Amino acid sequence: MRIGVMFPDVSGALMRHSATEKYPFQRQGVTARLRSLLKWNPEACTGCGLCAMDCPAEAIQVNVLDRKAKRFVFAYQVDRCAFCGQCVESCRQGALEMANDRWELAALNKEPFMLYFGDPDDIKTVLAAEPAGEAGIPADK
Numbered sequence: 001m002r003i004g005v006m007f008p009d010v011s012g013a014l015m016r017h018s019a020t021e022k023y024p025f026q027r028q029g030v031t032a033r034l035r036s037l038l039k040w041n042p043e044a045c046t047g048c049g050l051c052a053m054d055c056p057a058e059a060i061q062v063n064v065l066d067r068k069a070k071r072f073v074f075a076y077q078v079d080r081c082a083f084c085g086q087c088v089e090s091c092r093q094g095a096l097e098m099a100n101d102r103w104e105l106a107a108l109n110k111e112p113f114m115l116y117f118g119d120p121d122d123i124k125t126v127l128a129a130e131p132a133g134e135a136g137i138p139a140d141k
């Protein structure tokens with residue numbers, strides 16, 4: 001290709017704004033409807049387990065320690081989740097929603113992808129009963 005033919009393209013490219021973004025130093029806003037990590041409301045949850053039954057990815061486990069006392073541990077396997085929103089639809093108590101602000105989920109190991117919601121002592125009880133290697137981390141609600 002001759003230099004005279006290339007020149008308009010090269011000079012045009014130099015004048016245009018970059019197509020790439022300076023992430024993570026500059027972040028674009030996200031849409032309100034973005035589906036990211038699940039949020040669980042322990043006050044509203046009845047431990048019915050519908051969310052787990054309807055999850056196509058088997059990403060949820062509802063551990064009922066004491067139904068009357070509302071002692072539940074909601075286990076959420078993030079790396080299985082397809083972010084389809086079915087569990088939110090299925091929950092008749094409105095105890096689940098998908099946050100739109102917790103979408104930066106990359107990690108160097110598996111631990112952050114296994115989240116446990118609930119009372120810390122109840123989480124310890126559930127983790128003690130888990131097979132080795134299944135343990136994850138307690139999550140913020």
Ligand code: SF4
Pocket residue numbers: 054055056057058059060080081082083084085086087088
């Ligand atoms: S969003 Fe879909 S895949 Fe993820 S936990 Fe809910 S039902 Fe399962």
Ligand code: SF4
Pocket residue numbers: 044045046047048049050051052062090091092093094095096
């Ligand atoms: S469907 Fe709702 S109320 Fe039932 S266990 Fe799941 S989060 Fe709790």
